[in-house]
Amino acid sequence: MAGGRLVHDGHPVKLWIEPAELPNGRTVDLEVVRHPGAAAVVPFVDEDRVLLIHQHRHAAGGRIWEVPAGKLDGEPPAQAAARELEEEAGRRAGRLEDLGWIWTTPGFTDERIHLFAGFDLEPVPQRLDPDEILDVVEISFPEALEMVWRGEIADAKSALALLRAAHRLGRI
Numbered sequence: 001m002a003g004g005r006l007v008h009d010g011h012p013v014k015l016w017i018e019p020a021e022l023p024n025g026r027t028v029d030l031e032v033v034r035h036p037g038a039a040a041v042v043p044f045v046d047e048d049r050v051l052l053i054h055q056h057r058h059a060a061g062g063r064i065w066e067v068p069a070g071k072l073d074g075e076p077p078a079q080a081a082a083r084e085l086e087e088e089a090g091r092r093a094g095r096l097e098d099l100g101w102i103w104t105t106p107g108f109t110d111e112r113i114h115l116f117a118g119f120d121l122e123p124v125p126q127r128l129d130p131d132e133i134l135d136v137v138e139i140s141f142p143e144a145l146e147m148v149w150r151g152e153i154a155d156a157k158s159a160l161a162l163l164r165a166a167h168r169l170g171r172i
Contacts, residue, residue, distance in 0.1 A: 102160055115160065145162060145166055
């Protein structure tokens with residue numbers, strides 16, 4: 001980064017201290033986490049059932065509900081979403097529908113997550129990373145939406161992906 005200083009070069013994030021000129025003319029040093037981006041997909045078994053991941057997340061202090069997702073490895077977002085669906089859920093989508101993208105936490109990172117809905121699923125071998133401890137759970141789509149409203153799905157990318165999929169399908 002121009003004028004910035006790399007503080008930590010990790011995988012997958014890099015932490016920079018960067019000078020930033022604010023709209024009021026003041027210049028401050030800000031910590032910025034640079035991230036390659038990610039993709040997430042809501043896998044539809046059929047119009048009324050989806051697959052969710054119940055995954056251990058150390059930073060969250062235990063197991064949380066999510067949709068399959070992961071970082072971009074230099075490929076286009078749709079390809080990453082398809083790869084993550086295969087790796088985590090053991091399913092290949094015959095069709096992916098783009099649901100847009102979101103900032104995760106723009107106060108300190110440039111990470112964007114691209115959201116998709118996956119349809120026409122077929123089973124493939126699951127390929128979990130060594131740190132992935134998860135269960136794949138089939139659940140009714142209405143129940144998944146209720147889990148968002150009750151706060152049981154508190155992962156922002158997953159909640160918003162489910163809500164955008166519901167809107168796209170005329171369910172909300």
